[in-house]
Amino acid sequence: xxxxxxxxxxxxxxxxxxxxxxxxxxxxxxxxxxxxxxxxxxxxxxxxxxxxxxxxxxxxxxxxxxxxxxxxxxxxxxxxxxxxxxxxxxxxxxxxxxxxxxxxxxxxxxxxxxxxxxxxxxxxxxxxxxxxxxxxxxxxxxxxxxxxxxxxxxxxxxxxxxxxxxxxxxxxxxxxxxxxxxxxxxxxxxxxxxxxxxxxxxxxxxxxxxxxxxxxxxxxxxxxxxxx
Numbered sequence: 276x277x278x279x280x281x282x283x284x285x286x287x288x289x290x291x292x293x294x295x296x297x298x299x300x301x302x303x304x305x306x307x308x309x310x311x312x313x314x315x316x317x318x319x320x321x322x323x324x325x326x327x328x329x330x331x332x333x334x335x336x337x338x339x340x341x342x343x344x345x346x347x348x349x350x351x352x353x354x355x356x357x358x359x360x361x362x363x364x365x366x367x368x369x370x371x372x373x374x375x376x377x378x379x380x381x382x383x384x385x386x387x388x389x390x391x392x393x394x395x396x397x398x399x400x401x402x403x404x405x406x407x408x409x410x411x412x413x414x415x416x417x418x419x420x421x422x423x424x425x426x427x428x429x430x431x432x433x434x435x436x437x438x439x440x441x442x443x444x445x446x447x448x449x450x451x452x453x454x455x456x457x458x459x460x461x462x463x464x465x466x467x468x469x470x471x472x473x474x475x476x477x478x479x480x481x482x483x484x485x486x487x488x489x490x491x492x493x494x495x496x497x498x499x500x501x502x503x
Contacts, residue, residue, distance in 0.1 A: 280321040283329040284429075287436060291428045300421030304408055312411035314341050315348035322350025323403050326396035332433060333399035333496055334441045334487055337449040340409045340418070348409070351402035353469075355390035365390050367469040371478065372501045375485045380502055398499050403429065405448060431455040439494040441487040445469055445478060462490045 291297055304320075307313045315322070338352025342362060347355045353365050361369070366385050373380040396402055405426050410416035433440060434456045442461060444450045446468030456463055464486060467477035488498035 280324040281328050284321075284324045287329050287432045288425075288428050291425050296421045296424050300425070303420050304417070307408070307410060307417070313408055313417075314343060314411060315350045315408070319348070319350035320407050323352070323396065323401055326351070326393055327399060327401045329433075330437075331399050332401045332437065332440060333491055334443065334499060335401045335403060335430070335433060336443045337430075337445070337452055338402070338404040339446070339448045340406050340414055341404055343409045343412055343414050343416075345411070349391075350407070351392050351396060352404040354392035354402060357389055357391045359390055361385060361388060361390045363471045364469045364474075367471065367474045367478065371469070371481065372484050374479070375482055376502060394503055395499065395501070398497075400499060401433075405452065427452065427455055434461060437461075439490070439496065441490055443483050443487070446473065462487070 341348035346359055349356050406417050406422040408417045430452050438460050440461045442456055442463045444453050444465045450465055453463055464483045466481040467473040469478045484501045492498055
């Protein structure tokens with residue numbers, strides 16, 4: 276597994292790559308790509324970091340695993356490539372954004388929406404899965420192999436070395452990352468996961484996207500354009 280990421284991340288979390296757990300993880304991941312189908316494509320494993328530099332992060336959205344179906348995972352949590360049908364969780368994310376922004380949201384059908392969220396990443400939204408790889412058609416197959424320790428390190432580095440970030444933790448798996456966040460200097464927003472199985476239990480109506488922008492602007496930062 277080639278670690279391909281920007282120097283800003285190497286500077287802040289590069290020590291993780293030298294730890295025994297990560298070397299063991301890298302060996303496991305290389306073997307998985309050689310022996311079967313794994314998502315995302317290897318070139319996109321660290322895509323979230325490539326598109327959103329450490330010093331540019333303003334919002335962190337935490338997912339669980341990459342999508343495990345063909346052509347979906349691209350290294351950004353919840354996102355899919357241009358022209359790929361929207362997965363249910365992403366549909367619900369768009370529904371919540373449209374509900375929050377009401378008349379400001381352009382009239383368009385979900386079917387016409389792009390699931391490519393790279394425009395969010397380029398504005399400072401780190402779209403981070405807790406586990407960065409997964410075996411095809413086998414959700415959770417790369418959990419407990421070391422990725423969680425690595426992404427814990429990422430969250431802790433952001434919490435320790437940056438100020439006034441927004442962390443969106445959806446679902447119990449993401450909320451576990453909250454233990455690494457200093458809530459005296461960052462805004463932590465928690466809700467149910469946007470999956471169809473849980474979205475009606477607290478994701479819909481959470482108001483996270485407006486709350487994030489209000490917090491950013493209050494702290495002299497630029498709001499994220501969630502509607503583009």
